[in-house]
Amino acid sequence: MSSFPPSRPAAPETDTPDLLAPVARRSFLRYSSAGLALGGLYLAGCSKDDTTGPSGGNGALIDVGTGDIGILNYAYALEQLEAAFYTQVVAGAYYAGASAAEKAIFSDLRDHEVIHRDFFKAAITTGRITDALVPDFSNIDFAQRTTTSGKLGVLNAAMAFEDLGVAAYNGAGRFITSAAYLTLAGKIVSVEARHAAVIRELMATNTFVGNDVVNLDSSSTNNGAPGASGAVTGTGLERSKRPQVVLATANNFLMAGSKLSATNFAN
Amino acid sequence: MDLFQIIDDIAKVDPEVYDRFDARRAVFRNFLGFGKKVTAAAVPLAVSTLFTKAYGQTATLDATVVATLNLALQLEYLEYYYYDTAINSPGLLNAEQTTAFNTIRNDERLHINTLRGVLGTQAIADPTRAGYDYTTSQNKTRSPLVPAFAALGGTTSPTTGTFTDNTTFLLVAQNFVDTGVRAYKGGAANLINQKDILEAALNIHSVEARHSSRIRSFRRGGIQSATAPKSWITPDETPGALLPNNGVAGSPSQVSPYAAGADATMFPAENNTTQATANVQSLVPSGGSATAGAEAFDEPLDAATVKAIAKNFAANPAALFN
Numbered sequence: 250m251s252s253f254p255p256s257r258p259a260a261p262e263t264d265t266p267d268l269l270a271p272v273a274r275r276s277f278l279r280y281s282s283a284g285l286a287l288g289g290l291y292l293a294g295c296s297k298d299d300t301t302g303p304s305g306g307n308g309a310l311i312d313v314g315t316g317d318i319g320i321l322n323y324a325y326a327l328e329q330l331e332a333a334f335y336t337q338v339v340a341g342a343y344y345a346g347a348s349a350a351e352k353a354i355f356s357d358l359r360d361h362e363v364i365h366r367d368f369f370k371a372a373i374t375t376g377r378i379t380d381a382l383v384p385d386f387s388n389i390d391f392a393q394r395t396t397t398s399g400k401l402g403v404l405n406a407a408m409a410f411e412d413l414g415v416a417a418y419n420g421a422g423r424f425i426t427s428a429a430y431l432t433l434a435g436k437i438v439s440v441e442a443r444h445a446a447v448i449r450e451l452m453a454t455n456t457f458v459g460n461d462v463v464n465l466d467s468s469s470t471n472n473g474a475p476g477a478s479g480a481v482t483g484t485g486l487e488r489s490k491r492p493q494v495v496l497a498t499a500n501n502f503l504m505a506g507s508k509l510s511a512t513n514f515a516n
Numbered sequence: 517m518d519l520f521q522i523i524d525d526i527a528k529v530d531p532e533v534y535d536r537f538d539a540r541r542a543v544f545r546n547f548l549g550f551g552k553k554v555t556a557a558a559v560p561l562a563v564s565t566l567f568t569k570a571y572g573q574t575a576t577l578d579a580t581v582v583a584t585l586n587l588a589l590q591l592e593y594l595e596y597y598y599y600d601t602a603i604n605s606p607g608l609l610n611a612e613q614t615t616a617f618n619t620i621r622n623d624e625r626l627h628i629n630t631l632r633g634v635l636g637t638q639a640i641a642d643p644t645r646a647g648y649d650y651t652t653s654q655n656k657t658r659s660p661l662v663p664a665f666a667a668l669g670g671t672t673s674p675t676t677g678t679f680t681d682n683t684t685f686l687l688v689a690q691n692f693v694d695t696g697v698r699a700y701k702g703g704a705a706n707l708i709n710q711k712d713i714l715e716a717a718l719n720i721h722s723v724e725a726r727h728s729s730r731i732r733s734f735r736r737g738g739i740q741s742a743t744a745p746k747s748w749i750t751p752d753e754t755p756g757a758l759l760p761n762n763g764v765a766g767s768p769s770q771v772s773p774y775a776a777g778a779d780a781t782m783f784p785a786e787n788n789t790t791q792a793t794a795n796v797q798s799l800v801p802s803g804g805s806a807t808a809g810a811e812a813f814d815e816p817l818d819a820a821t822v823k824a825i826a827k828n829f830a831a832n833p834a835a836l837f838n
Contacts, residue, residue, distance in 0.1 A: 336801075349742035357746060360800055360808035367799040368812075372792055419718040428705035433791070435701040436813040438718070439725035440748060446729035447747045450739045455615045457730040458623060463723055465626070485626025486719035 310510040311378055313492070317430050318376045319513055320421050323492055324434065325369035326382060326509050327417055330502055331410050332366040333384045335359035341391030343403045351451065358407070358444055365437055383504040395452065404452050411445035412462050413498055414438075419489035424514050442487075463487055491515070581710055582638050584703040587819055588717070589631045589640055590836055591696050594829060596624040597645045598692060601669070602685055605678035613682075613734060617689075620727045627720050634713055647831055649674045650688065655831040661759060675831045686735050691756075693728040694749065694786075695773040695825055697721060698817035702783060725814070749774065751787035751810040759825060762833050767824035777821040786815050 313322040335358050338344055344355055370380055388400050395402035401409070418438035425431045446457035458465070465483040492511035500508040577585075599621035602608055609617060632639045650668035652661040655675055660666050667681035668674075668688060679685050700721035707714040729747040736744040758770035766778050777783025784790075789797040789809040797809030805811075823837040830836040 348740060350740045350745040353742075353745050354747075357748070357805060357808060357811065360804040361748075361812040363801045363804070364796050364799045364808060364812040368791055368794055368796055371794050371799075415722045419715065419722055422704070422718045423711040423715050425708070428708055431704055431708055432701065432816055435704050435718070435721065436791070436815060438722055439697050439701065439728075439814040440812055442722040442725035443729040443732075443748045446726040447733065447739070450730065450733060450747075454612060454739075455619065455730075457616075457726045458619060458723060463623070463726075465623075483626055484630050484716075485623045485723060486630060486716055487722045489715055489719050 309506065310508050311382075312510045312512055313378060313514075314376055315513045317425055317427050318373065319511070320424050320434075320492075321369060321373050321430065322376070322378045323421060323509075323511055323514070324418065324437070325366070325373060326378060327414055327495070327499060328362060328366040328369055329380075329382045330384055330499060331362040331414060332359070333382075334386065334389075334406065334410055334502075335362050337386060337391055338403055338407070341403070343392055343394050347394070354447055354451070355403075355407075361440060361444070379507075382507040382509075384507070385502055385504045388501075404448060408445065408448045408452060409498075411441055411448055413490070413495060414441040415445050416462070416488060416490040417492070417495040419487050420491045420495065421514070424492075461488075577635070577638065577713075578710070580706050581713060582635065584706040584819070585631055585635050585713070585717075586638070586640050587822065587837070588696075588700060588703065588720070589628065589635070590643070591692075591699055591822070591826060592624050592627045592631065593643050594648055594826060595692050595696060596621060596628060597643075597648055598650055598689065599624065601645065601650070602679050602689075605680070608679050608682055608685060616730055616734070620730070623723055623727065627723070630716060630720070634716065643836060646675045647836060648829055649831040650679075650829055651677075652828045654828075654833055661828060662757065686731060690728065690731045690735060691773045692829075693724055693731055695817070695822060696724045697728055697814060698773065699819070699822040700724065701814065702777070702816035702818050702822065704816075746811070748811045749786045749814060751807050753786065759828050761821075761824035762827035764820050764824035764827065764837075766818075766820035768821065771821050771824045773817075773825060777816075777818040779818065782816075783818050783821065784815050786810065788813070788815055 311326075313319045313326065335355060338355050339359050344352060347355070370377070386406075389403070389406045390397075390400035391403060393400070393402040394404055396405045415438060418434050418441065422431060422434060425434065445462070449456045449459070460483075463483075464486050492514040496509045496511055503509065599617050603614065603617055603621060649655050651665045651671070651674040653659065653666075653671070653674050656671070664681065664684045665688070667684045668679050669677035670680075700717055704714065704717060704721070707717055732747040733739045733741075733745070736746065739745065739747075753774055756772040756774040758772050758775065761767045761769055761771050768776070768778060774786040776785040787810045789795060791813055795809070796812060797806075800806075800808045826837045827833040
């Protein structure tokens with residue numbers, strides 16, 4: 250589908266902000282004024298007559314489907330990716346030489362994500378996407394704690410996955426029609442946020458929130474400065490991402506044939 | 517420019533667009549008649565007004581939405597003044613904690629601002645620091661529930677006093693933030709028909725969980741603690757110390773940030789291992805942890821139980837969390 254952002258051929262070489270290169274928050278800007286709204290909509294209108302099926306030379310995309318099952322499939326796909334990542338982490342050279350604390354953390358993360366994956370597998374009884382998405386971790390070096398050159402280090406990749414997972418669940422909530430499923434997603438996303446904060450703390454002290462993931466207006470010096478509470482700017486909101494934006498990043502970590510689309514959940 | 521093609525296009529990316537314009541699609545369709553009477557040049561202005569109305573903050577909010585957001589707002593104030601008092605308590609925090617709690621305090625201020633923006637004139641008044649008594653003495657009308665809580669403001673003027681014990685401060689901070697996470701999770705379903713507000717609440721919810729993770733790592737000896745590095749809620753923390761329910765109708769007779777809510781099926785304790793109908797502990801991989809099933813899912817809490825917990829920290833329990 251033409252509106253689906255093309256997958257980049259390779260993960261970036263340096264750090265997470267690049268990996269998660271933010272896509273403009275078009276869905277907000279689209280409505281910020283009539284002019285912007287119309288401008289954005291002309292672009293949206295350009296693709297409306299295009300075919301909706303998978304196309305191109307990159308292999309067919311696996312679409313997560315429609316409705317609540319589509320969102321559950323979307324979550325299942327992301328959990329498959331995370332579970333595969335942490336399973337490989339705990340079998341890798343970084344983990345073998347990691348501190349006791351980091352071993353305990355990554356072992357727990359592996360457990361939690363495997364549980365999430367297998368829970369969705371059990372919960373989606375009909376219309377479930379494949380249980381065997383094939384990850385592509387060729388741009389992650391499982392021997393390196395952090396990125397040193399070329400490939401992502403384990404912490405950098407973990408941070409990318411966890412922050413992406415939080416943004417994904419938050420951005421998917423609006424598409425859920427069942428209160429029970431909405432609550433279920435909430436039960437998982439806060440655990441993902443706890444994960445994200447821990448990994449960020451391992452990367453650098455007191456980075457559990459940052460302007461890259463939470464709207465804090467980094468130009469303000471008040472965030473962190475005592476006594477300036479009345480002057481802080483930003484919204485304090487996590488920077489949620491719509492499914493198609495999330496998948497543009499997630500597909501960088503999936504092999505051709507396992508890449509995903511969410512054509513029914515527009516940006 | 518075909519206005520109705522545009523509106524239909526918006527509907528493709530925003531299924532609620534008709535609801536934003538009016539509660540009933542049919543009424544919006546009547547705009548067609550209005551549109552015919554305005555000149556082409558006037559259409560952009562008319563459209564602009566339409567969008568301002570649809571996406572602005574002046575729309576009438578459902579009473580359940582208002583109640584849910586105002587409870588969230590009272591919890592944000594509870595946290596904001598708690599962290600603000602700590603930051604201004606001499607010698608309470610070390611340098612690393614000062615930085616962390618400045619960040620957390622400022623986030624809470626932003627959440628307050630955001631919630632007030634959504635609620636507009638329906639937002640509650642700022643309770644101020646004096647609205648809260650973190651010693652749980654309810655402004656000297658009873659003894660602190662736990663003697664150590666007297667360190668969170670003192671016994672002379674508990675609604676203004678500074679904090680004197682780091683361990684107690686961190687314990688109650690963790691209780692507050694975990695209660696907040698559970699409250700947002702429990703309230704989300706009330707917002708399911710207000711998609712933008714729901715998404716904002718979800719985006720606060722995850723930030724609170726980040727805070728909780730950071731506070732837990734302080735309590736557990738730091739991020740590199742070899743003995744207890746976990747930053748998620750573990751089942752041995754539950755149900756936690758039980759608190760009185762302050763007579764809140766519909767809440768259990770005793771409450772806790774980690775115990776079950778009024779309906780233990782809908783709002784189980786945090787050591788719950790049954791999700792939908794699955795025993796999630798049975799899904800732990802080979803060699804995995806005996807506690808991972810409970811850790812992998814947080815649990816929501818109902819509004820009545822949240823209020824019952826929080827009233828213990830109100831200076832006047834009749835004035836807040838009703």
